Amino acid sequence: MGDAEDRGSSSSEARDAAATQLAAARSGDGDAFGRLVGPLRDELRVHCYRMLGSVHDAEDAVQETLDRAWRSLERFDGHGSIRPWLYKIATNRSLTIIERRGRRELPTDLSPGGAPLTETAWLEPYPVRLMDWTARLSPEARIVARESVELAFVAALQHLSASQRAVLLLRDVLGYTAGEVADVLDTTVAAVNSALQRARKVIGRLRPEASQQQTLQTLGDTEQRKVAQRYVTAWEAGDVDAIVAMLTKDARYSMPPLTRWYAGPVAVRGFLVEVVLRHRWRFVPTWANGQLAFGTYLWSDERGAYVPAGLDVLTLHGRQVAEVVSFLDADFPTFGLPAQLWEEIFLGAR
Structure with a gap:
């Protein structure tokens, strides 16, 4: 048949x-x-x-x-x-x-x-x-x-x-x-x-002229992984300059439910200097809304673990980041993310 x-x-x-x-x-x-x-x-x-x-x-x-x-x-x-x-x-x-x-x-x-x-x-x-x-x-x-x-x-x-x-x-x-x-x-x-x-x-x-699906298809899986790794490495190393270098000239950064947001590398950099260097960070890649995303965790001395800080959903223009929306109230397990991370996991993997 x-x-x-x-x-x-x-x-x-x-x-x-x-x-x-x-x-x-x-x-x-x-x-x-x-x-x-x-x-x-x-x-x-x-x-x-x-x-x-x-x-x-x-x-x-x-x-x-x-x-x-x-x-x-x-x-x-x-x-x-x-x-x-x-x-x-x-x-x-x-x-x-x-x-x-x-x-x-x-x-x-x-x-x-x-x-x-x-x-x-x-x-x-x-x-x-x-x-x-x-x-x-x-x-x-x-x-x-x-x-x-x-x-x-x-x-x-x-x-x-x-x-x-x-x-x-x-x-x-x-x-x-x-x-x-x-x-x-x-x-x-x-x-x-x-x-x-x-x-x-x-x-x-x-709506942007190019969708994220078009951008991701153009990049391909290998380049997507490279972009994700660069972003994770910069945050976890506390390298503000490396993060800013990945931004487009009109990049935006917001954190609902907070109402304040930042536009342009200079404004975003000022925010990042306060946030990135103040904490120890770990990022776990995931996907949300068909876009590259990260579960972000910061170290808690009280709990002896990395605890959820926000779900960062990235909008890419080629290999650069045009927007980050960090959903501070996101339910991590819904996105396949652990409720917390422990230091020894990372020490053993590095």
């Missing part, structure tokens, strides 16, 4: 299995419902994250989506995949959350006269392990999926109205037609096209 026939057979078997699970779920079989929607949970979460800028809010939105779908399963007509129906529910749950909570920010996005800092909600990083589902996508679709969670893109989305955000994601990231988006949002095709035009204009102004 040829490859095309194999794929056709597999697709037919998958549809038959889904139909069987749907019938069982409609009869009250919760396990069948779990098998039906389980493969879609991760991609629904990342869709809600793009909308909301928060992993925690996204998880809540997905849970509410699946609860509502379970209670309303009789409303699904059963024709075709259940995926578009779940996306419709998830999108509308996200819109409701946005209305209730507002947009999320990075320190570099704060504008004079904006919301009081006590009411500011901060953009959150997204763990790469929650992107494992992209492995089943085509290489082109995988790149689009990872580009769509990059910090610059998610931060730019927050500057759109809730409806514009939904339209842009459904059309440009998920590939829905204007008619399908109109159905999801209970609006007209003309309204969808108008919102899309305005959203693309804003995103085009705020």
